[in-house]
Amino acid sequence: MDYNELWDTLTGFRKARILHTALIWRFFNYVGEGATTEEIAHQAKTNQRGTERVLNALVGMGILKKFGEKYTHTELSETHLVENGNSSFAGVLHSVQSWESWGQLPQIVKSGELPERKRVFDDSERFRTFILAMHEYQKHRASEFVQKLPVQSGDAILDCGGGPGTYANAFAREYPDSNVTLLDLPDAIAIAKDLNSENLPVQYISGDFFKEDLGGPYDFVFLSNIIHSHSPARNRTLFRRIADVMESGGHFVIRDRFLDESQTEPLGAVIFGIHMLVNNLEGGTYIVREVQEWLQSTGFTNVEYRTIDDESEIVIAERAD
Numbered sequence: 001m002d003y004n005e006l007w008d009t010l011t012g013f014r015k016a017r018i019l020h021t022a023l024i025w026r027f028f029n030y031v032g033e034g035a036t037t038e039e040i041a042h043q044a045k046t047n048q049r050g051t052e053r054v055l056n057a058l059v060g061m062g063i064l065k066k067f068g069e070k071y072t073h074t075e076l077s078e079t080h081l082v083e084n085g086n087s088s089f090a091g092v093l094h095s096v097q098s099w100e101s102w103g104q105l106p107q108i109v110k111s112g113e114l115p116e117r118k119r120v121f122d123d124s125e126r127f128r129t130f131i132l133a134m135h136e137y138q139k140h141r142a143s144e145f146v147q148k149l150p151v152q153s154g155d156a157i158l159d160c161g162g163g164p165g166t167y168a169n170a171f172a173r174e175y176p177d178s179n180v181t182l183l184d185l186p187d188a189i190a191i192a193k194d195l196n197s198e199n200l201p202v203q204y205i206s207g208d209f210f211k212e213d214l215g216g217p218y219d220f221v222f223l224s225n226i227i228h229s230h231s232p233a234r235n236r237t238l239f240r241r242i243a244d245v246m247e248s249g250g251h252f253v254i255r256d257r258f259l260d261e262s263q264t265e266p267l268g269a270v271i272f273g274i275h276m277l278v279n280n281l282e283g284g285t286y287i288v289r290e291v292q293e294w295l296q297s298t299g300f301t302n303v304e305y306r307t308i309d310d311e312s313e314i315v316i317a318e319r320a321d
C-alpha cells in the first residue's frame with residue numbers, strides 16, 4: 001500500500017456514509033424523472049441544506065447526475081438504489097445496517113464483548129432485509145452452482161439454514177427427481193415460501209438446527225454460509241447432528257469463505273471474519289484445515305476443498321460408514 005492508498009482507506013468511510021445517508025432517507029426514491037433539492041428534501045422530510053450537500057456529493061461520486069437544478073438517475077442508481085420492495089434494495093440496505101455494528105469495532109476489540117444493541121434476529125424488519133439480501137446475493141448463480149455439485153437422481157437433499165430458499169429452489173428446479181427439504185427459523189421459512197413463486201416441490205421444516213429433528217435420512221446435505229456464524233465447538237455439534245441424519249456415502253457440502261493458513265488472505269474472507277466479530281462475536285472465517293478436522297471428528301471422510309466459481313468455495317465430505 002502507498003501513502004495515497006493509506007489516506008483513501010483512512011477516509012473511505014466518508015463516501016460510504018454519504019451513500020448510507022441517501023439510502024436511509026430514501027433520496028433515490030424521490031429523484032424520479034428529475035427533481036430539485038427542494039423537492040427531494042420535501043418528500044424525504046430532511047433538512048434542505050444537508051440534503052443538497054449529499055446530493056451534490058453523489059453527483060461528484062458518479063452515482064447521480066445533475067442538470068441545472070435537477071438531479072437525475074444514472075443507470076446504476078435507478079437499478080440498485082430505488083426501493084421497490086425487491087431483494088436488490090434489501091441487499092443494499094443490509095450493508096447500510098452494518099454501520100452500527102462496525103462502529104463498535106474499537107470497543108469490541110478492547111473489551112471482547114458485544115455492546116448492548118438490537119440484533120438482526122430480534123428485529124423482524126431487519127431480519128426480513130437480511131433474508132432478502134441473501135437471496136439477492138445468490139439468486140443469479142444458484143442454478144449454475146447446484147449443477148456443479150455431485151447430486152444424484154432421486155437424492156433426498158437437505159438445505160440446512162437455507163434462508164430464502166434460493167438454493168433449495170435451485171436444487172428442486174435442476175434435479176426434478178430429488179426430494180428437497182429446507183430447514184430454517186420460522187420467520188425465514190415464511191419468506192422462503194413467498195419466494196417460491198414457481199411452486200417448486202420443496203418441503204419445509206421450521207426450527208432451530210441445534211434443537212429441531214432434522215428429518216431425513218438424507219443423501220445430500222448443503223450448509224451454505226452457516227459455519228461463519230458459529231464457534232468451532234458449535235459447528236462440530238451441528239456437523240454431528242447432520243451426520244446422524246445422513247446415509248453413509250452421502251455428500252455433505254459446506255459453502256463459505258475460507259482463510260489461508262496465514263489467516264491474512266484472501267482479504268475478503270479476513271474482513272468478513274471481522275464482520276462476524278462485530279455482529280455475533282462467536283463466529284468467524286475458518287481455515288479449510290480446521291473444517292476438515294471438525295468433519296473428521298464428527299463422522300465424515302474423504303474431505304475435499306473445491307472452488308466452484310469466482311464467488312463460491314466449498315468443502316465437500318462423505319458420510320463415513
Ligand SMILES: C[S@@+](CC[C@H](N)C(=O)[O-])C[C@H]1O[C@@H](n2cnc3c(N)ncnc32)[C@H](O)[C@@H]1O
Nearest residue numbers: 134161162163184185188207208209210224225
Ligand atoms: C447467512 S444466512 C445463509 C442463508 C443461505 N444458506 C444462503 O447461503 O443464502 C444464515 C441462515 O441461517 C439461519 N439460521 C441461523 N441460525 C439458525 C438456527 N439456529 N436454526 C436454523 N436456522 C438458522 C438464518 O435464519 C439464515 O437463514
